[in-house]
Amino acid sequence: MSRTGRLYGDSLYDLAAGEGLEEAIREQMEQIRELFRENPAYVKLLSQPVIPLEERKKLIEEAFGSQAERYLVNFLKLLCDRGLLREYPECCRAFAARYDRDRGIVRAEAVSAVRLSEEQMEALRKKLEKFSGRQVKLSQRLDPGVLGGLRVEMEGKSLDGTVKGRLQGIAEKLNEMT
Template sequence: MTQYARLYGGSLYDLAAEENLTDAIGEQLKEIRVIFRGNPEYVKLLCEPSVPKNERTKLIEEAFGGQAERYLVNFMKLLCERNLLGEFAGCCEEFTRRYHADHGIAEAVVTSAVALSDAQLSALKVKLEKISGKTVELVQKLDVSVVAGLRVELEGKQLDGTVQARMSGISRKLNEVIV
């Protein structure tokens, strides 16, 4: 994340907190980020220097003006005017980071070979909330190289209960044995 993303995303969060709009703007940021990911040509157009800035900001107004919070629309127009719309994803990350810090939320990335059931995810969430003392949001990733077990990243710590990690541990111990 760049310094611009931290500055602008943090400023948007401060404004949203002042106006009691953190939940609404946070949800809308997620939705707009999905739209931008699905329409890279649109983002490229909004970043195109050959298109006058007033036309680019008009496109943002037409697309989001009637649906998103006014502060968020103006924020995107500001990024566009300053040729920083490429920092939008980083701004979203900073906004989310600040929101999580203020609301006692921790994000846990769970990596497994197969998708976990809702019951498994729920049980894991309860255990991770006990460990961290925070509300946990789970993000599930699939990786066939895990083979079996789970790898969880929570607040900069990695809990590795995968077969791969256990095999590596056994291999290390065998290499340490003096024959």
């Protein structure tokens, strides 16, 4: 996460928390992030210095003014004003990280070669919650390089239950014995 994204995302979170708007703004930020991802030309338009700044801010107001929280609309205008709209996804990540931390939520990612079923994901989530003592939001990423089993990445740590991971563990133990 970039320093700029963290600074701006945390600042918006502080404002939102002061008004009790964290959840609403988090949801709206994700919707806008998805909209920006699907429409990169719109973000490029809002970043064009040949278009007067007031016109770009007016476009933001027209697009989001009646639908998003005022703090978020003003936040988008501020990013536009400072030429930082490219940092918006990082701001979203920082905001979401603060939101999760304040609620005792930890994010984890299951990495496997094949898609896990809903039942498997739910069982894994429950085990991770028991292990961590916190609420876990679990996502999944497919990696064809994972041979047998799965790897869970959580809080900067990797819990490796893959065949490759087990073989590496055995090799390390054998090396220690020699």
